[in-house]
Amino acid sequence: MRALRDIHRPLFVLGFAWTLLQFPLRITAAQFGQQLELFAVATNLATSGQFRDPFGVPTGPTAHVAPVYAAILAVAIKLFRDPVTVTLAMMVVNAVLFGWAASLLPALSRLVYGHTAPGLVGGALLAASSWMMPQWEIALSSLLFLTATLAILRNGAVRAGAWSGICLLANPACLLALAVVAVSRSWIGFVGPDAPRGRRFAIPVAGLALVICAPWILRNWIELRSPFFIRDNLGLELYISNQDRASAELVTNWPLWNVHPSQNREEAKLVASMGEGPYNRLRLRSTLNWIRNHPGQFVKLTALRVWYYWFPSPRQGWPAYLYWIISAFGMWGLWTSRHNRWAFSLAMAAVVYSLTFTLIAVDVRYRFPSLWISALLAGCGVTELPDRVRNRSAEQ
Numbered sequence: 246m247r248a249l250r251d252i253h254r255p256l257f258v259l260g261f262a263w264t265l266l267q268f269p270l271r272i273t274a275a276q277f278g279q280q281l282e283l284f285a286v287a288t289n290l291a292t293s294g295q296f297r298d299p300f301g302v303p304t305g306p307t308a309h310v311a312p313v314y315a316a317i318l319a320v321a322i323k324l325f326r327d328p329v330t331v332t333l334a335m336m337v338v339n340a341v342l343f344g345w346a347a348s349l350l351p352a353l354s355r356l357v358y359g360h361t362a363p364g365l366v367g368g369a370l371l372a373a374s375s376w377m378m379p380q381w382e383i384a385l386s387s388l389l390f391l392t393a394t395l396a397i398l399r400n401g402a403v404r405a406g407a408w409s410g411i412c413l414l415a416n417p418a419c420l421l422a423l424a425v426v427a428v429s430r431s432w433i434g435f436v437g438p439d440a441p442r443g444r445r446f447a448i449p450v451a452g453l454a455l456v457i458c459a460p461w462i463l464r465n466w467i468e469l470r471s472p473f474f475i476r477d478n479l480g481l482e483l484y485i486s487n488q489d490r491a492s493a494e495l496v497t498n499w500p501l502w503n504v505h506p507s508q509n510r511e512e513a514k515l516v517a518s519m520g521e522g523p524y525n526r527l528r529l530r531s532t533l534n535w536i537r538n539h540p541g542q543f544v545k546l547t548a549l550r551v552w553y554y555w556f557p558s559p560r561q562g563w564p565a566y567l568y569w570i571i572s573a574f575g576m577w578g579l580w581t582s583r584h585n586r587w588a589f590s591l592a593m594a595a596v597v598y599s600l601t602f603t604l605i606a607v608d609v610r611y612r613f614p615s616l617w618i619s620a621l622l623a624g625c626g627v628t629e630l631p632d633r634v635r636n637r638s639a640e641q
Contacts (some may be wrong), residue, residue, distance in 0.1 A: 251352035251395070252345065253368065260344030262370035267377045268336065272563060274378040277332055280414075280507055282409035287318035300478040304516040306468035308477040313415040314382035323551070335379035342384035343426055343428070347372035349391050350621055355415050356398055357587045358625060367624030371617050374567040378610060387616035394591075397426050402449035404539035405430075409450060410457025416614055427451070429590035436618050471521035477522060480529030481505070486546070487604040488531050489539075493549035495608040496560050527571040547603050554599055554607045561609045568609060568616070575619035578626030590623070591618045 262339065267273040277284045282299035286307060289298050299309040306424050321351040347368040354364025377383070393408040416442045431447045458475065466472040485491065492498045506513040518523045536543045555572045557565040582588040595618040602611045 251349050253351045253365070256351070256368040256372060257348035257352060259369060260347035260375055261340045262344075263372055264340040264343045264375050265336065268600040274376055274562065275327060275332060276378075277380050282492075282507060283315055283318060283382070284312050287315045287322055287387055290315060290319035290362050291322040295364040298361050300513045300516065301460045302402045302510070302513045302517070304506070304513055304633060305520060306477070308465045308469055308473050309481075309521065310478075311382065311415055311417065312477055313411070315387070332379065334366055338377065339377060339379045339384045342388050343372065343375040343377075344390055346384065346388040346617060347375070349388075349395065350617060350624070353391065353395060353398075353617075354621060354624065357585065357591065358396075358582070363621055363624035363626045365624065366498065366627045367617070367620035368570055369621075370567065370623055371620040374413070374564045374571065374616065374620075376562060376583075376613075378611070380611055382415060383478040383610045386412075386419070387617060388518060389415050390419050390422070391617050393423060394426050397423070397430050397450065401539075403453065404445055404529065405446075406450040406453025407457065410454035410523045413454060413458055413475060414461060418598065418601050420474075421600070422615065423454075425530075425590065425594040425597050426453075429587070429593075433586050433590070465522075470520065471522040471526075473522065476502040477525050480532065481527035482529070482605045484528035484549075487543060488535055489542075490603040491546060491606065493546055493553055494558065494560060495606040501606065506545040524535075550598075550603050550605070550607050554602050554612055557609050558611075559606070561607075564609050567614070571616065571619045573591065573621035573627040576622075576626075578622035578629065580626075580628045582622070588622065592622060595619060604639050 268275070280301060285295060285301055286309070287297055295306070296312065296315070296479070297306045298304055313337050317338070321334050321338070324522075325334055337489045350368035350371060351361040352363050354367065357363075359482045389408070389412040393405070393412040396408040397405040397582035409427070412419050412423065427447050427450050445634055461475060462472050465477065469477060471477070485505055486496065488500055490499040495501060504512060506516050519527065553561075555568075557568050559565050579588060579592050595615050599612070600614040
């Protein structure tokens with residue numbers, strides 16, 4: 246397995262050790278409970294074999310969360326049962342995932358820049374900014390997004406499509422970003438001149454990824470009466486993020502804590518009575534109507550969400566400070582490598598990935614699955630800085 250051979254062991258140890266060290270330092274964000282949608286679904290999956298009821302009460306079949314991490318969590322619940330043991334087991338699993346993602350950046354750096362230095366610095370930055378929260382799928386999403394990108398850059402359509410499909414089943418928000426990478430590979434390429442280009446590469450990759458996702462889409466169509474692509478919660482997320490009392494950050498967003506079905510029993514009853522699919526379509530219509538009637542407020546919220554996505558406030562947790570460093574050096578790194586077509590393509594993928602989160606209240610965990618792109622660019626910025634300073638001094 247190529248991803249195992251690409252592991253940079255010191256970076257893996259750094260990411261693994263740091264995320265586990267957060268527990269005795271009491272800076273971890275680990276928590277589990279029925280009020281968390283992923284845990285509720287995983288518990289139902291482990292006890293009844295049914296993927297349902299994300300809001301702690303019987304609301305029926307769900308696509309509110311993606312299936313891959315929910316299945317992993319369900320296995321842990323089935324095996325260990327005791328909540329404390331489950332939490333500890335998932336913390337170890339996530340420490341492995343965080344370390345693994347950080348350890349792959351030198352391999353990506355070798356492809357993009359021709360040497361590993363930006364990846365070594367970027368991997369250290371990514372490891373340092375990893376925040377242990379095993380109740381969410383951020384570590385898995387980051388690793389799969391990075392692995393799928395590596396597969397697209399250097400492998401044939403079968404591996405690229407397979408990894409892309411698995412990535413989408415874990416985090417469908419990666420769809421457009423992976424499309425950017427695949428289209429870029431179609432025209433730039435990394436292997437020999439006979440490598441598949443254009444439609445001969447992009448279409449098989451997209452087709453295989455769709456085949457892998459198709460059973461879950463079909464399941465959603467049958468269970469929820471609509472062929473939602475992996476998850477169906479966009480209507481709800483837009484609704485709680487775009488209304489009169491909404492704010493740009495998730496931690497201060499009043500509707501999340503008062504209107505969301507996981508917090509509001511009456512809203513959960515409405516989900517149960519309508520079914521999750523029709524409920525999300527209802528909330529989407531409500532949101533679009535509010536946006537039409539409040540365009541100025543929507544624009545202001547969107548602008549603030551864009552800012553907080555790239556430069557989060559300390560209210561979102563201690564990683565916010567590292568995100569600032571990564572964003573600032575990442576912009577500098579993109580400028581210094583502006584003639585590198587792959588660096589530019591990855592930066593475009595990061596921007597495209599962010600688009601969904603300009604429409605909903607933001608949180609640092611939303612950006613983390615794509616943070617490795619900014620970290621790699623930041624690594625380039627850091628490694629280029631001494632040469633730039635020396636050159637400037639020599640010119641003077």
